[in-house]
Amino acid sequence: MFNLTDEEILRYSRHIILSEVGGAGQQKLKEARVLVVGAGGLGSPVLMYLAAAGVGRIGVIEDDVVDVTNLQRQVIHATGDVDKPKVQSACDTMKQINPHIEVDVYHERLTKDNIFPLLENYDIVVDGVDNFPTRYLINDACVMKKKKLVEGGILRFMGLIMSIDAGESACYRCVFEEPPPPGTVPSCAEAGILGAVAGVVGTLQATEVLKIITGVGEPLYNRLLQFDAEELRFHEVKARRNPKCPVCGENPTITELIEYAYTCETQAPGNP
Amino acid sequence: MGCCSQSSGKDGEMLSSDKVTNEEISCLNLVVQGKPLQYRGSADVRSLLESRGENPMYVNVRINDEVLGHRDFEHISLHDGDSIDFLYYMGGGTCLTLQMKKSSGIRGI
Numbered sequence: 001m002f003n004l005t006d007e008e009i010l011r012y013s014r015h016i017i018l019s020e021v022g023g024a025g026q027q028k029l030k031e032a033r034v035l036v037v038g039a040g041g042l043g044s045p046v047l048m049y050l051a052a053a054g055v056g057r058i059g060v061i062e063d064d065v066v067d068v069t070n071l072q073r074q075v076i077h078a079t080g081d082v083d084k085p086k087v088q089s090a091c092d093t094m095k096q097i098n099p100h101i102e103v104d105v106y107h108e109r110l111t112k113d114n115i116f117p118l119l120e121n122y123d124i125v126v127d128g129v130d131n132f133p134t135r136y137l138i139n140d141a142c143v144m145k146k147k148k149l150v151e152g153g154i155l156r157f158m159g160l161i162m163s164i165d166a167g168e169s170a171c172y173r174c175v176f177e178e179p180p181p182p183g184t185v186p187s188c189a190e191a192g193i194l195g196a197v198a199g200v201v202g203t204l205q206a207t208e209v210l211k212i213i214t215g216v217g218e219p220l221y222n223r224l225l226q227f228d229a230e231e232l233r234f235h236e237v238k239a240r241r242n243p244k245c246p247v248c249g250e251n252p253t254i255t256e257l258i259e260y261a262y263t264c265e266t267q268a269p270g271n272p
Numbered sequence: 273m274g275c276c277s278q279s280s281g282k283d284g285e286m287l288s289s290d291k292v293t294n295e296e297i298s299c300l301n302l303v304v305q306g307k308p309l310q311y312r313g314s315a316d317v318r319s320l321l322e323s324r325g326e327n328p329m330y331v332n333v334r335i336n337d338e339v340l341g342h343r344d345f346e347h348i349s350l351h352d353g354d355s356i357d358f359l360y361y362m363g364g365g366t367c368l369t370l371q372m373k374k375s376s377g378i379r380g381i
Contacts, residue, residue: 130363153362160362175339175359176332185330185361224359235305237334237357 002027008100012054025214026054032213033121035059037110037138038128039090041198042152042205044076046126049206051094051101055213058094059122061106062086073195110134112257115141124148124212126205132179133260139164139172140257143248148212152205156191157229159201162220162239163208169221170239171248179260197229303355311350318345320356332359 002023004012008030015021015029032055036043039062050058066074066081066089074086081089087105094103104121108114110129115137119125125147127138135153142149142164149164151172164171204225211217224237247254298315301308304324313319317340321328333340333348334357340348350356 132361132363135363155360155362158360158362160360176361180329180361185363226360235357237359238337239334239339240337242339 004030008054011098011100015053020216021214025216028213028215029054029210030056032123033057033059034124034126034209034213035061035118035122036126036128037061037134038130039074039076039086040064040070040128040130041073041154041193041195042128042202043090043126044074045199045202046128046206046209047090047094048076048097049203050209051098051103053206053210054098055101055209057102057104057122059104059106059118060087060090061108061110061118062090063107063109069189073193073198075199110137112137112141112259115257116145119145119147122147124150124209126150126209127152128202128205130154132185135172136179137257137259140247140254142166143171143173144257150205150208150212152201154193154198154201155186157194157197159197159227159229161201161204161208161225161227162223163212165219165221167248170241171245173247173254174242174245174249175224175239177242177246194229197227200227200229298350300350300352300354302350302353305357315350316346317348317350317356320350321345321358324358326358330361332361333357334359 004023004026009016012026015026016023034050034055034057036046036050036058039047039060043060043062047058047060064086066077066084066086068082070077071079076093077086077089085107087107091103091105094101106118110118119141125138125142127135127149129135129138139149143166146166148166151162151164153160162172162175163169208219212219222239224239226235226237228235241248243250246252296315297313299310299312300315302311303309311320311323313323317333317335318328321331321333328345333345335348336355339359
């Protein structure tokens with residue numbers, strides 16, 4: 001009935017006994033293809049939970065190597081991985097968690113030149129970056145190629161999550177039309193990040209991916225969920241498609257990919 | 273109208289005579305981040321943000337059903353009963369990271 005081995009049925013039994021998921025849902029997970037951009041604070045829980053859940057093909061793109069300062073939150077990497085490419089360290093951990101999945105590793109930076117060919121191989125994209133140039137690049141490319149996107153961001157004790165069904169729900173630019181002025185929003189390296197906040201937000205992103213694949217529940221479309229760890233509160237803000245959105249609006253002005261410069265003020269590539 | 277009205281300085285501050293401006297101070301019943309708030313200050317979004325300790329450069333703002341453009345907060349008026357949400361930019365950085373890397377040899381972010 002389903003293309004699952006006995007070992008897989010046992011492994012995923014706690015999914016399968018959920019009536020909303022069942023064998024059919026688990027089969028969808030096995031057939032799913034998800035691209036995760038970044039193997040850092042957000043990418044770590046995303047990659048680990050998607051691997052554990054049995055998402056059949058997971059791509060991870062990241063050009064950085066593991067640093068000791070990453071280990072306080074980037075739980076897919078361990079002390080012995082310092083100086084290894086993050087994609088390799090992440091792949092090793094994912095394979096240890098679940099040898100049944102396939103992992104595609106791309107040890108490179110995501111650019112306007114490689115993003116479209118990459119997207120062809122995947123159905124859903126997860127944003128786990130910490131720089132605005134790549135964040136807007138991912139949003140615009142997903143809108144143009146009609147790929148579903150699960151956005152996430154973290155800073156200090158806060159996080160945000162938003163799922164995007166390109167062309168159907170509000171995109172990132174519908175809410176944040178342009179990047180903030182250079183130098184105005186600090187990075188985690190400058191402002192700090194409570195490590196577990198990355199776990200909360202990344203785990204919510206993974207949850208959204210699993211819901212979208214299986215069709216369970218209501219994804220965070222047209223909703224922006226903000227998390228405040230200091231008060232331990234979630235605050236949901238309704239969003240809607242902006243008819244004047246420069247990329248998904250009625251008369252888009254962005255019809256080709258823009259790669260905002262990595263100036264001193266807008267951050268080098270990296271992960272939260 | 274709002275909960276009170278008088279002429280004074282910005283952000284509810286009671287100003288001495290040499291600081292008094294002609295700026296209109298309003299007192300509005302708002303809903304900010306889902307919570308009721310009696311706001312006393314200049315009836316524009318930038319003043320509200322500053323009174324709440326929010327850096328206008330870090331956030332976008334949604335009033336009722338409208339998400340505002342990012343940089344014109346001082347020109348957007350507040351009205352009694354408005355529901356305001358702050359939408360925080362998260363996920364960027366500045367040159368300090370690069371400086372740290374250069375000076376300390378730190379790799380990665």
